[in-house]
Amino acid sequence: MSEKILSRNFGVKDSHTLKVYRETGGYTALAQALGREPAAILDEVKKSNLRGLGGAGFPTGMKWSFIPKNHSGPVYLVINADEGEPGTFKDRYLLERDPHALIEGMIIAARAIKSALGFVYIRGEYVEPWRRFTAAVREAYDAGYLGQGFDIVVHRGAGAYICGEETGLISSLEGKKGWPKVKPPFPAIKGAFGQPTIVNNVETICCVPHIINRGAAWFAGLGSKTQGGTRMYSVSGRVTTPGVYEESCAITLRELIERAGGVSGSGRLKAVVPGGSSAPILAAHEIDVVMDVDGLRNAGTMAGSAGVIVFDDTVSIPEALMVVARFYAHESCGQCTPCRESTGWIYKMCHRIVEGKGRKDDLDTILDVAKRGAGTTICAFYDGAVGPYISYIEKFRGEFEALCQR
Amino acid sequence: MSVQSIAFSTGQLAEVRRLQGLYPDKRGALLPVLHMAQDTFGYVSLEVEEYVASLFGLSPAHVHEVVTFYTLYFRQPRGRHVVAVCHNLSCHLAGAPLILAHLKERLGIDVGETTDDGRITLQAVECLCACEAAPMMQVDDRYEMNLTPDKVDRIVEALR
Ligand SMILES: Cc1cc2nc3c(=O)[nH]c(=O)nc-3n(C[C@H](O)[C@H](O)[C@H](O)COP(=O)(O)O)c2cc1C
Numbered sequence A: 001m002s003e004k005i006l007s008r009n010f011g012v013k014d015s016h017t018l019k020v021y022r023e024t025g026g027y028t029a030l031a032q033a034l035g036r037e038p039a040a041i042l043d044e045v046k047k048s049n050l051r052g053l054g055g056a057g058f059p060t061g062m063k064w065s066f067i068p069k070n071h072s073g074p075v076y077l078v079i080n081a082d083e084g085e086p087g088t089f090k091d092r093y094l095l096e097r098d099p100h101a102l103i104e105g106m107i108i109a110a111r112a113i114k115s116a117l118g119f120v121y122i123r124g125e126y127v128e129p130w131r132r133f134t135a136a137v138r139e140a141y142d143a144g145y146l147g148q149g150f151d152i153v154v155h156r157g158a159g160a161y162i163c164g165e166e167t168g169l170i171s172s173l174e175g176k177k178g179w180p181k182v183k184p185p186f187p188a189i190k191g192a193f194g195q196p197t198i199v200n201n202v203e204t205i206c207c208v209p210h211i212i213n214r215g216a217a218w219f220a221g222l223g224s225k226t227q228g229g230t231r232m233y234s235v236s237g238r239v240t241t242p243g244v245y246e247e248s249c250a251i252t253l254r255e256l257i258e259r260a261g262g263v264s265g266s267g268r269l270k271a272v273v274p275g276g277s278s279a280p281i282l283a284a285h286e287i288d289v290v291m292d293v294d295g296l297r298n299a300g301t302m303a304g305s306a307g308v309i310v311f312d313d314t315v316s317i318p319e320a321l322m323v324v325a326r327f328y329a330h331e332s333c334g335q336c337t338p339c340r341e342s343t344g345w346i347y348k349m350c351h352r353i354v355e356g357k358g359r360k361d362d363l364d365t366i367l368d369v370a371k372r373g374a375g376t377t378i379c380a381f382y383d384g385a386v387g388p389y390i391s392y393i394e395k396f397r398g399e400f401e402a403l404c405q406r
Numbered sequence B: 001m002s003v004q005s006i007a008f009s010t011g012q013l014a015e016v017r018r019l020q021g022l023y024p025d026k027r028g029a030l031l032p033v034l035h036m037a038q039d040t041f042g043y044v045s046l047e048v049e050e051y052v053a054s055l056f057g058l059s060p061a062h063v064h065e066v067v068t069f070y071t072l073y074f075r076q077p078r079g080r081h082v083v084a085v086c087h088n089l090s091c092h093l094a095g096a097p098l099i100l101a102h103l104k105e106r107l108g109i110d111v112g113e114t115t116d117d118g119r120i121t122l123q124a125v126e127c128l129c130a131c132e133a134a135p136m137m138q139v140d141d142r143y144e145m146n147l148t149p150d151k152v153d154r155i156v157e158a159l160r
Helices: A018-023 A028-034 A038-047 A060-065 A090-097 A099-113 A127-142 A166-173 A202-214 A216-222 A253-259 A293-298 A317-331 A337-354 A362-373 A381-395 A397-401 B010-022 B026-041 B046-056 B060-069 B089-093 B096-107 B149-157
Strands: A076-081 A117-122 A151-156 A197-201 A230-237 A243-248 A269-273 A307-312 B081-086 B120-125 B137-139 B142-144
Touching (some): A018 A127, A028 A099, A090 A202, A127 A151, A151 B026, A166 A197, A197 A202, A202 A216, A230 A253, A230 B089, A243 A253, A307 B089, A317 A337, A337 A362, A362 A381, A362 A397, A381 A397, B026 B046, B026 B060, B081 B096, B089 B096
Parallel strands (some): A076 A197
Antiparallel strands (some): A230 A243, A269 A307
């Protein structure tokens, strides 16, 4: 089992308070960082091999380095706490149980990118995490950590999965509907309110104080060759002990399922969603894969948000796909035609298949529509829907065919 | 609700200005102010949209576009309590359909409806990201986890 780093205080009483955070070494990294040049902080984060933990796995130090050097206006730091990827719940734990880790990480990150203002975009449904985090921000102001050249605005969303996509989030933060924007320009060049902006996930930024305190080499050594650190795996579905498991990025899926007490239900594994519902599904024989960004990419799926959903062999794959397809149909923002139309129609087809009214050519129609639309839209939402459409049907075609007798 | 009754108090107007001042462009405060408006007026009617638009110098059409995009703004009166059952994947695997059926029967309403006494509005919603405690639901501000029909009964019973 890995050393607990991000979750080390989760079991400690009142871990969300400044008092406990300080008693357990909190804000010591900040003191160090304030004595270092921004470029030195950025370099440390680059060498740590920290990769974004929100979904795309982009190297964090490299992203920070994209902020234009000659920019004279404001630079913003935006934290993505819109956690909405089905099967993911780790940011909720961090916001509720260790909010000061995020605040400390933000102040250090802001120094590296020379930002004076940060926003934390918390999904609207997360009322308790929002209250906890807001209280922690107040404590940090009273203690003088904030308000000394860096301020934090806590922003509440209003219910829309697409606002987790970084440019959709920015639109929403600007007081608009959460429609994603065409990239380039990337947010680091032209982001929130038209200014250079770094968008990072909650967990990504919570890693930063530890990297400063214990060094890039230590952090890099915790993970795999191409991804440093531990990460918080959200494990749910048919496992004995669902929950958040902090493990090395180099853990295999098989080991992770064992950590969560093994397969429940029938006890026999059928399939696993390895990185939130947008990650293509893996069949039972594919679980010896390493759970870092590259390991899962090489296995034809993705690490995504590290939301792991386990299916025992009593789970109906067509029914699961119907539930997933309903989600994408509901959450498509409607901006791009392929996504808006396909998600709706594919959900309807999945529904009729599950009702036993599927037609023989339905499966090929879904695959054809999914494959044509992939990569044609403004953001990656539709690609995230295509992942399950194709993988569920291609890997478990027999189950679908049994329902398509007409 | 009459049009005249739609106005924030002096204290609330000061809060609106404070929120607007936090953002590089005051429009950034639109979502937070709409939350405030909903808490104050019960739901976001067309009149409320118009009022909020006036506080930002925005067109009512822009505010309407925003309000209709998000799921947490109610455009019709809702019950005193909102019960939102997650029906996404992990909750589905853990029996969310059963929980939803139980609630429909017990409350005598369908998803999207409000009980006749105005007590409860029932919803089925996408992932609330508490899959470790599936099946689960949100009751107003609270997450209620690891549901069973019995537990649901006790929770609903306590809502007045
Ligand atoms: C449809 C969609 C939904 C997303 N939802 C989230 C989310 O809930 N939280 C998150 O941190 N990133 C989410 N992302 C990824 C963000 O676009 C972005 O890559 C991330 O916030 C960057 O932070 P990181 O580099 O620290 O991971 C989503 C992406 C897409 C395409």
